[in-house]
Amino acid sequence: MMRYSVLVLLASLICAASSGAAGNTSSSKLFELVVIREPDTLQCKHLSVRETHQYRGVPREGLFSNRIFATGEERIRFVAHGRDTVWDRTERLCGESHTWDFHVLLQNPELRVSDDIGQIVLQPSGGVAHSTDANLDIPPLEIFPLVTSGESSNRVDLVFFADGYASEEKDKFVDDAMRLAEDISGNQTFYTVKPLLNFWAAFTPSKESGIGSGGKPKDTPFGLYRDGTELRAVYYSKPEVARAACFSLGDQCDYPILMGNDPLYGGLGGEFTVITPSLANGALVLRHELGHSIIEVGEEYDGGFAYFGPNAAHNETLADVPWAHWLTNPSSHELSHALPNPSYPSGSGPPKARVERSVMPMQAYPWTLLNTSTAWSTTFNSSGTYAWHLVRFSLSGLPEKEDLRVQLDGKDLGWTPRADIGVDRWHYDIKLNRTLEGGEHEVKFVLKNAKREGDAQLCSVEVLEFGDETEFVATPGHYSLYPTFSEKNETSYRPTNEDCLMRIVTTPDFCKPCTEGLWHALLRRVDLIDDLEVGCEKDADGDWARTLELSLVPLAHLRENPVDVAESYTITWMKDGEVVTEFTNQTKLVDDGNAVGSYMVHAQYATEEVRVDKDGLLTSTAASFVGTSTCVVVLVILQAQALQSAFISLHTAPLASSTGGSREERRTADLRLHHQVLIVFATTTTTSPFLPSAAEMSFQDIEAGLAQRPLSPGSTVPQSPEESAFLGLQSSLSLQVFKINSNVQGILKLVDQLGTGRDSAALRKSLHDLTESTRAMVKRGSDDLKKLTMMQATLPRHKTLLQKTSHDFKLSLIAFQKAQHVSMERQRTVVEGVKLAVEEEESGSHEQARASSPTPSQRQAQILQTQLSPQELAFQESLIQEREAEIREIETGIHELHEIFRDIGTLVQEQGSMIDNIESNISSIAVDTAGAAEELTTAHEYQRRAGRRALCLMLVLVVVVCVVLLAILS
Structure with a gap:
């Protein structure tokens, strides 16, 4: 049974290997560092390092942010590519690891530091791998989905943690959490961004019900309490437990919400959002504090201490107002913005916005x-x-x-x-x-x-x-500069009078600048493209066809429940670097008979709630490579499934069944099934250029459990630093291929303008620069491909990925080579035309040239004569030598490309030789299987004979015993 399952698994691997990975792959993994420290002494109190899912817009040097909470603590967050970069920043902030005497959470066991510090190390699955702090008890968590929209790896996850709920109050906790999640995401606040969010409930029973008061927490997981009797803040006494609980959930916990079992008002913002399920105030406090946490904005109400973010301006200069693009501009001068700045004597200078x-x-x-x-x-x-x-x-x-x-x-x-x-x-x-x-x-x-x-x-x-x-202007919906007064009576400005829940907690919605900031914050963590999947399906005639299906985050027309906001998706497809207009706004492509190639899809989301997107967060791109236009592999899988069904039926039939046949017949049928599947695989090996070789996936490896390791390019998880380096270089090369293809399209567009009215020195310089940069990129890509080939020698499971990358790079080289040929020929034609035009201008032989039958060069000259003035013709003459030199340079570049092609050909030949061994390996397996059948038959005969001998021996013993007994009795 196991061997047969292996064959079915191999069939699925063939199908997976016939297409490229989809999605956006970063050059290396993203890691997140969070440090809690005292802002005055800079003494670290807690740090955690974990691998995090995507965080868009992270610069090369990493993304650094810090915030002072109402508790007086400072939180520092640092997100960067590469574990070493994050670890270096960790020790710069908190000193060398052997000096740490505070709680440390590390997801990767390789980051474990010395055992003499108070730390726990969590595996990616969430299990505790190491703990030296006997006082830290991570509570057991029972997870309930509340409102979910997709996989946590591409969503922002908010988790309600229970505090003060006894074991018999579990249902109450889940009901409270569900009510609040639906309240803030149903018809207001977060309802337009709901498809970007997941809400979960994590239950841990408390030994005591309720929350503490008078500064004394109860015996609960997180120790929530009120400082006095007033209905104000609710504090936590066990932050290290809350951190570990959220950390243990990995990607499933982005924003922890500690919910205390108390019916009255209370809460706190900061590192954790603390709330109560108050019927009147629970949702109000939750949405307000989440605004601080997710959007990272300050207050809008008076008397606060923190005013920052997209809803805060600190002077009246229009350029310094974060919501300038949302300002209401009525026609009357008295209410208009962009008034002259009175700070300048002449009334000129930077315009100022009107202040209410x-x-x-x-x-x-x-x-x-x-x-x-x-x-x-x-x-x-x-x-x-x-x-x-x-x-x-x-x-x-x-x-x-x-x-x-x-x-x-x-x-x-x-x-x-x-x-x-x-x-x-x-x-x-x-x-x-x-x-x-x-x-x-x-x-x-x-x-x-x-x-x-x-x-x-x-x-x-x-x-x-x-x-x-x-x-x-007190009218709702009016955007201007409204004064806000801090606890120190300092003035800042907010966007609206009282339209925002960050000012009036009883208001259910954010103002437009805060809503726009919400979109920006969430789309830094969520890619609009969930998946780009290559598959197969039957058409109306029963024939198999290749498909390419795009899965988007369900916004715009894909929403399950439409919203009253204007929004849309624009989907653009490219194949082999060219835009395919007939595919526009389609999410599923069906093979038209020419499916093989590199595909790229660009998704652009537009909503009236976002007017400025300087970081391009409302766009997303994914790419995939289709390596075969046939769906033969699907037939293999279907045949394998049918054979598996028969195989299972045969093995589960009773041994004494009249229809099941003898044991020998069943064993023979078993071997025939194996042989049939092997034959099917042998006949389809040539349909997929990316079939794993025997060296890469042996039956022994699969039966040993190695088959559980993800082998498809889209699901590879690095198992070593070498593998991580390989994947990083491969991703970099894939990005270069994408850029080369894009540059090729740009080259062709510029070439089309040569010799036309749009031809200019600037255009020719752009063409030259683009060609040179692409050529340099090709050289780098060739070097990277050689490095990849050397690295893959020790990583056999990535041979398929290397083959796909090599194929993609080769296609991009072909496209670039063709583009250079086109550019060279076009420039030659233009140069010849310019020469002819200059000569005719000097000799006055225009009439003779027109009278003769025009050649292509003469036609080009005639066009140029109508477009170029005598001065321009003279200028063109001075550029002829330069253009001819550039043509020679292009020819040299083409020769270099030929050299690169030879190198790639060698690599491909080496890879092909390994693939060619598959058929012989499968044939050997078939022969071995036949031999195994004979051995099994022989073994069975031997077993039958041994059984007969044993029976005879038993009969002899019985007779002897009987004789002895009779002799004794007589």
Whole structure:
């Protein structure tokens, strides 16, 4: 049975090897370093290093970012290609590894440092490989999918971790997590980017239910607690456990969410998003804190300390406003942007954006319990120059209107609580459409119901004043510069009045700049192309046809549930470097009889939510090589599957079955099945130029378990530094092939313009530079291919990948060689035409030239005469010698290409000789199989004879025993 399964596996390998790998392959793996340290002392408290999935736009030197959290800690993230680069940065930040005395998480066992530090090392599967910290207990995690859209390797994954949920509360935890995930991704906030996200729930039972208070955590996995009794922040006491839990999930955990089992308001942003499943506030806190984590933006509300990102401007100069492309520009001059800068005497200089006129005369965060004996009050001063004002505050523990009176200058403001809020916290705005008089004012909160003492709490209060409609536009959807005032009363600017949940947490959506930033942040981690797969299918006539199927992230018309946002995909296909217009916007191509070749697909996503994409994140490209236009291999697999079914039926039939035949017949049929499959393989070896050889995949290797190793080019995982170097060089060469093909198209386009009205010195220089750069690229590629061939000698499982790469490179060389021939001939024609034009201009023999039968060169000259002035003709004459020199240079380059072709031919011949051995190897296997059949038959005969002898011996023994017994008894 195992040998037969091996044959079916080989059939699938043939099919996989007949096409190239799809997708975008980086030159080396991406690694992510995360360091938590004290910003003042720079003392590291935690670090983790792991291989991460794609992170687009990472520069050669790596991508560095840092952020100060509300906890006072600094997080440093460094993403770069190559383990050594990341490890070097690790030791630069935290010192040499033998000096570390903090928690360390390493995914790759090769990165393990000395055993005397407190660290754990996690394998890619998530299992703990090494731990020297007896106090660190990674909790068991039971994972539940909530809202998923694709593989974690190409999605951003958000995981809810349970804290304070007892074992019997598992269903409650999953329900809470599902409600919140659906709330923020259903019809608002994250609903347009939902196809880029996965939401998961990770359950760990707690020994105690609920979260701690008064600064004391309960016995829970992550130790969540409130610092006091106020409905404010919820802190974690076991960050190292939370880090290890998320780290153990690998790609499945990008943003951990610690959810404490508490029904009331609370949360925290930073390294982890901490929330509670509060019905009124859970989703509000979650979406706000995720905005900080994913988009990496600061606050928009007043009284904060961090204002940064796409929603923050720190001066009025238009060029420094991150959302300048979103600004609303009404026709009236008073409300328009790009006004002259008054900082310059002449009124010139960088234009400034309009600032909406408002001020915050008072803000406070009392976080105080109210009582009936003494009302809470504060005073502030107003300039008396603003048209209207707003009193904004938040309360908790006050479910009834009769519980509290809110006053401004002794007048009741008519506060009414949210109907279903209960004792949870909520935010209230009371707008007063009148001008505050200049001078001092008082705001007061009077508790009227003594029964609420101990619960009633004033959390925050502020007063804002605004100009009239010509000075301040409060209309929703208006984008301008709106002042925001920090805790130090420093002014920055936000995009809208109150359209964004980063300012008003009760608002369900981001403003447009934040939404655009959300797209940018997510598309750095998600490629629009999920897969580009080569396959086969039957057509209406029952014939097999080659297919090429593109799988995109389900946006635009591919969404399961359409959104009310204008969006579209534009799909462009190229075959062998040429755009195929009839394939435009198709996601599946069916063989038209000429499928062999290199394919590249370019996907461009457009949405009204993104206006600027300077890093090209809304585009994606994938390539694939089709090595055979037939689907014979599919027939092999189908035949193998049919044979396998018969084989299984034969072996599972009862031994005494009247229809199953004798044991010998079954064994003979078994061998016939093996032989049949071998014959099928022998007859199809020539249909795929990339069939693995016997040296690369032997039956013994497969039965030993080596068949589980991924062998297709698209799924290769490096097993050693040498293999990693090989794959990196191969990816680099593939990229060079792509660039060569692109350059060839550019050369041909420039050649088409030679001798036309668009011909110019700049065009010829561009053609020369492009040709030279391509020739240099070809030389580098030839050297790289030689290196790959030498490296592959010790990596037999990558022979298929080398053959495909060599074939692709050869095709690109052929295309470049043809392009150079075309360029050379065209330039010769142009030079001859210019010569003729110059000669005729000097001799005045135009009439004679027209009277004679024009040759191609003369026709070219006639065209040039109508296009070139005498001065231009003189200039062309001066360039003739230069062009002829360039033609000779091209000829030299073509000779160099011939040399490269000879080198590649040698490589291909060596590879071909290995492939040619397959048929002889299979024939040898067939002969060995026949011999095995004879040996099995002989063995069976021997076994039967041995059985007869044993039976005779037993009979003799029985007779002897009987005789002895009779003799004794008598």
